[in-house]
Amino acid sequence: MTVIESSNLSPLDRSAAEPFYRQIYDRFRSAIASGTLKPGDRIPSARALMKELGLARGTIEAAYSLLAAEGYIQARGQAGTIVTPGLKPGASLASPPPRAEDHEAPPSFRPDTTLPFQMGLPALDAFPRKIWARLGARCVRAMQPVDMAHPSVYGLQALRAEIASYLNISRGLNCAPSQIFVTSGYRHTIGLIGRALLKEGDRVWLENPGYPPTREMLTHMNIDGVAVPVDQEGIDVLEGIRLAPRARAAVVTPAHQSPLGVSLSLSRRLTLLNWAAQHKAWVIEDDYDGEYRYASRPLPALKSLDREGRVLYAGTFSKVLFPSIRLAYLVVPEALVDRFEQISQAFAGGSPQLTQAIVTAFITEGHFARHIQRMRKLYAQRRTEAVAGLEAVLGKHVRIDSQPGGMHLILRLKATRSDRKLVARMKQAGLYGEALSDWTMNADGSSAVLLSFTNIESRSIAERLARQILGLM
Known part of the structure; x- marks a missing residue:
C-alpha cells in the first residue's frame, strides 16, 4: 500500500472565495481522477493534514466525510483511510453537491459531530x-x-x-x-x-x-x-x-x-x-x-x-x-x-x-x-474568553448580546448580512452555527448567529476561529 503525502496535492488558495473544505475535497477528487492517487493508496490522517495546513480539524473532516459519502475514500480503522479499492482513475466524476447556501434547508437538531461552536454540547473535554x-x-x-x-x-x-x-x-x-x-x-x-x-x-x-x-x-x-x-x-x-x-x-x-x-x-x-x-x-x-x-x-x-x-x-x-x-x-x-x-x-x-x-x-x-459546580465556573470563564476573542476580530461586524446564563452566544449581524447564508458557509468551512431566522416563526426575524462557547478553551482559539468566520462574511 502506498502512503500519499499532502505534497502530492496542489496547494490551497487562501485568497479564494471557495471554502477550504471544498478546496481539499476538489484536490483529492482531481488527484484520484488523474491517477496521482491510486486505489488502495493511504491518504494523510485528518490530524496530520490539520497540522500541516493549519486548519481546524472539522474542516478536514468535512472534506473527508464528503469524499467518503461519494465513494472516493474508505476509513479502515487503525489501518487509516485509503482511496477506495477498485475505483477507476479517470472515470467521470460525480457532480459536486450543491452549496449549502443554494438550498436554505432548516438546520439539523443536532448533527452527530463535534464542530467548533456546535450548539447543544457541554464541555466534553471536562467530563470526569x-x-x-x-x-x-x-x-x-x-x-x-x-x-x-x-x-x-x-x-x-x-x-x-x-x-x-x-x-x-x-x-x-x-x-x-x-x-x-x-x-x-x-x-x-x-x-x-x-x-x-x-x-x-x-x-x-x-x-x-x-x-x-x-x-x-x-x-x-x-x-x-x-x-x-x-x-x-x-x-x-x-x-x-x-x-x-x-x-x-x-x-x-x-x-x-x-x-x-x-x-x-x-x-x-x-x-x-x-x-x-x-x-x-x-x-x-x-x-x-x-x-x-x-x-x-x-x-x-x-x-x-x-x-x-x-x-x-x-x-x-x-x-x-x-x-x-x-x-x-x-x-x-x-x-x-x-x-x-x-x-x-x-x-x-x-x-x-x-x-x-x-x-x-x-x-x-x-x-x-460537584460536576455542575465545576462546569458553572468553567463556562463563566469560557464565555468571557470566547466573547473577548470574537469581539476582538468581529467587533465591527457583529454585536454580542449580554446574557445572564446559558451555554451559547448570540451574534447580531450588522448591515444586511443573511444569517442563513453565513451559517451555510460556516458549515462548509467546518464550523458550526445556527441562524436565528430558523428559530423564528411567521417572519425572517433579526439576523443573528447562535454559537456555543462551551468547548472554546481560550481567547486565542476564539480569535483564530473568528478569523475564519470573518473570511466567510
Whole structure:
C-alpha cells in the first residue's frame, strides 16, 4: 500500500472565495481522477493534514466525510483511510453537491459531530470520564439476572428518587419520585405529553423565536402552534392571551429563554400561571440548562410557584452530562400520575437500566453536584474568553448580546448580512452555527448567529476561529 503525502496535492488558495473544505475535497477528487492517487493508496490522517495546513480539524473532516459519502475514500480503522479499492482513475466524476447556501434547508437538531461552536454540547473535554468508567464497571459487576429483564417504563426507581431530591434542593420543586418519568430525551418527553394531554386541532403557545423541534413535533401531531413574541421579560403572556385565550397549553423556557437567554419575569410567571388555572390549560416548562446562570444563583423553577397543578417540568441530562446518554425526565402534577403511567405503559419502552444505574450512582456519590459546580465556573470563564476573542476580530461586524446564563452566544449581524447564508458557509468551512431566522416563526426575524462557547478553551482559539468566520462574511 502506498502512503500519499499532502505534497502530492496542489496547494490551497487562501485568497479564494471557495471554502477550504471544498478546496481539499476538489484536490483529492482531481488527484484520484488523474491517477496521482491510486486505489488502495493511504491518504494523510485528518490530524496530520490539520497540522500541516493549519486548519481546524472539522474542516478536514468535512472534506473527508464528503469524499467518503461519494465513494472516493474508505476509513479502515487503525489501518487509516485509503482511496477506495477498485475505483477507476479517470472515470467521470460525480457532480459536486450543491452549496449549502443554494438550498436554505432548516438546520439539523443536532448533527452527530463535534464542530467548533456546535450548539447543544457541554464541555466534553471536562467530563470526569475516569469516575464515570469506574462507576460503570462497578454497576456492570453488580448486575443480577433481575437487572437484565425489561426496564421499568417509568424509570429506575432509585434514579427517580435521586432526581426528586435534586430538584427539591436545586430548583425548589416539591415532588415525589412517583411524579417523575424518565424519558430518552426532549422529543420523547414532548411526545409523552402530547399523547397524554393533547389532541389533534388543539392550540399551543410557542415562544417566538423558539426551539424549532418543538413546533416540528407539534406539527406532526396535528397541533396548531401559536407564535407568541418574546421580549426582555420573556414570553409576552398578554399577547398570548390575545392571540389564543383558550389554547390548551403553553411551552416555555423560563430560566433562559431558548434562544434569546432572557428570564421570564415574576409578573409574567404569575400571569401565565393564573391564565393556566382559569382556562384549565397546561404549562410545559422546558428547563434545558437552568443550572447555568452566571450573574447570580440559578432561579427557582416556574413549577415551584405552581399551586394549581398546571405545570409539567421537563429536565434533561444531555446538557449537564453528555448528549449520547439519551436520558431526560418529566415531572407531572400529582393528579396526572395515573394518566402518564397509562400512556407510558402503552407507548414507552423504557430507557437502558444500566445507564440509569450509572447516573444514579453518579448523583448519589456527589459527583453530579460537584460536576455542575465545576462546569458553572468553567463556562463563566469560557464565555468571557470566547466573547473577548470574537469581539476582538468581529467587533465591527457583529454585536454580542449580554446574557445572564446559558451555554451559547448570540451574534447580531450588522448591515444586511443573511444569517442563513453565513451559517451555510460556516458549515462548509467546518464550523458550526445556527441562524436565528430558523428559530423564528411567521417572519425572517433579526439576523443573528447562535454559537456555543462551551468547548472554546481560550481567547486565542476564539480569535483564530473568528478569523475564519470573518473570511466567510
